[in-house]
Amino acid sequence: xxxxxxxxxxxxxxxxxxxxxxxxxxxxxxxxxxxxxxxxxxxxxxxxxxxxxxxxxxxxxxxxxxxxxxxxxxxxxxxxxxxxxxxxxxxxxxxxxxxxxxxxxxxxxxxxxxxxxxxxxxxxxxxxxxxxxxxxxxxxxxxxxxxxxxxxxxxxxxxxxxxxxxxxxxxxxxxxxxxxxxxxxxxxxxxxxxxxxxxxxxxxxxxxxxxxxxxxxxxxxxxxxxxxxxxxxxxxxxxxxxxxxxxxxxxxxxxxxxxxxxxxxxxxxxxxxxxxxxxxxxxxxxxxxxxxxxxxxxxxxxxxxxxxxxxxxxxxxxxxxxxxxxxxxxxxxxxxxxxxxxxxxxxxxxxxxxxxxxxxxxxxxxxxxxxxxxxxxxxxxxxxxxxxxxxxxxxxxxxxxxxx
Numbered sequence: 001x002x003x004x005x006x007x008x009x010x011x012x013x014x015x016x017x018x019x020x021x022x023x024x025x026x027x028x029x030x031x032x033x034x035x036x037x038x039x040x041x042x043x044x045x046x047x048x049x050x051x052x053x054x055x056x057x058x059x060x061x062x063x064x065x066x067x068x069x070x071x072x073x074x075x076x077x078x079x080x081x082x083x084x085x086x087x088x089x090x091x092x093x094x095x096x097x098x099x100x101x102x103x104x105x106x107x108x109x110x111x112x113x114x115x116x117x118x119x120x121x122x123x124x125x126x127x128x129x130x131x132x133x134x135x136x137x138x139x140x141x142x143x144x145x146x147x148x149x150x151x152x153x154x155x156x157x158x159x160x161x162x163x164x165x166x167x168x169x170x171x172x173x174x175x176x177x178x179x180x181x182x183x184x185x186x187x188x189x190x191x192x193x194x195x196x197x198x199x200x201x202x203x204x205x206x207x208x209x210x211x212x213x214x215x216x217x218x219x220x221x222x223x224x225x226x227x228x229x230x231x232x233x234x235x236x237x238x239x240x241x242x243x244x245x246x247x248x249x250x251x252x253x254x255x256x257x258x259x260x261x262x263x264x265x266x267x268x269x270x271x272x273x274x275x276x277x278x279x280x281x282x283x284x285x286x287x288x289x290x291x292x293x294x295x296x297x298x299x300x301x302x303x304x305x306x307x308x309x310x311x312x313x314x315x316x317x318x319x320x321x322x323x324x325x326x327x328x329x330x331x332x333x334x335x336x337x338x339x340x341x342x343x344x345x346x347x348x349x350x351x352x353x354x355x356x357x358x359x360x361x362x363x364x365x366x367x368x369x370x371x372x373x374x375x376x377x378x379x380x381x382x383x384x385x386x387x388x389x390x391x392x393x394x395x396x397x398x399x400x401x402x403x404x
Contacts, residue, residue: 004028004105006030006032006033006104006105007030007031007032007033007103008093009035009107010086010093010109010248011037011109011110011277012034012035012037012109013045013064013109013111014044015109015295015302016042016107016109017064017299019276019300019302020034020073020075020303021065021303022300022303022304024073025303028303032073032074034076034078035081036077036078036079036080038080040079040133042065043064044062044292045131045292048062048130049136049157049164053139054168059133083095084096084098086273088252088272091272093106104272105272105306106272106274107302108275108280110247111244111245111278111279112131112242112290113131113243114239115238115240115241115242117152117238120213121212121214121215122213124213127213127220127237128237129237130239142235143170143235146169146170147235149165149170150172150220150222150235151165151174152210152237152240154175154195154198155181155239156319158174158239158240159195159198159321160323161237162198166202172202172204173233174198174204175222176207182194185335186353186365187340190328193346193367194367197326206227213236216232219232219233220236222236242278244258244259244279246260249268249279253270254268254273254275255268259278259279259281260279261281261282262276262281262282262283264282264301265304266301266305267305274302275302276301277298291319292320293318294319315377316331316381317332327368328367329365329369329373331363331376331380332362332380333355337357338357340353340354340356341353341354342392344369349367351366352369356388359387360386361380362380364377364380375399378402
């Protein structure tokens, strides 16, 4: 294929900005257009459930790049511009108003949309979801001292939102059908400590599914499965995952299966179209990686792929979550491990769990052990064989294992 004259990036999250950055850093000199459905400069999303919700961060505090960067990198940011369709065969993108703009390569960075509660009443427009800047601001208005708030879903977003609501003085109920959320990702020990912390902070934790939602006397009432009483609250926040925004890809005839299917260079089933971030799923990968670093690396991979540069090994996925003044960090997923090894004590509140398979570490998770997790990540990526006893022994310098 000939070198692209114009590249259209649809979406304006971290993956999209990372792709633009990579293209320019590796010498791309053509026209580069970034289509954003939202108004304003692109911003980072992790703070939305943390310091933005707390009222600490302003919009300018969470920008992915300052305004000058777009001029310096010659990235044409099209704010408030919705792409209605992509036309890879003819080389163009169709905008909401009907105009068609040319594009030799198209990068889909459309992300995902929060899942609504799939129960009667779950589509009430006053139920809060959290994905955008405006979502965070609207929710913040509800989190007043003494307000009764139900958070449905105790994964990363739900847990962080519940922690913020409690810090703001709300009376919080956290609902999830799983007894120990996140155990498959970070292991039972760490997941249990994290989930128990909600109760220690005064949150009412209920293990149940939501059967229906209704309004009574100005409040929401949640009917829960296997739970004797209904729960009445002022506000409901739902954090049960996202659906990849694959509509443009499907309409264009691209291969889609729980995300737009891509190769190592993030190229889709059409050679002129790439997909990155939450909307993309690598062929052979069981799940999409909906994490900050995965989005950044996807953008880098697509930028290199468009320019015909060799791909790079991203290594094991890494993610983090902050709540109650502590930090969770995880590498890989514990679902890939045959057994786990503990380093430190659960009682200390700051410990590390290794997931092992065939004498190699394939995953790890830690609470407040940032220095250790950085070393362990290199051990995982290098596939270094390690004895479980060495990992468990706090006197063993993990850095020494890298010399093997």
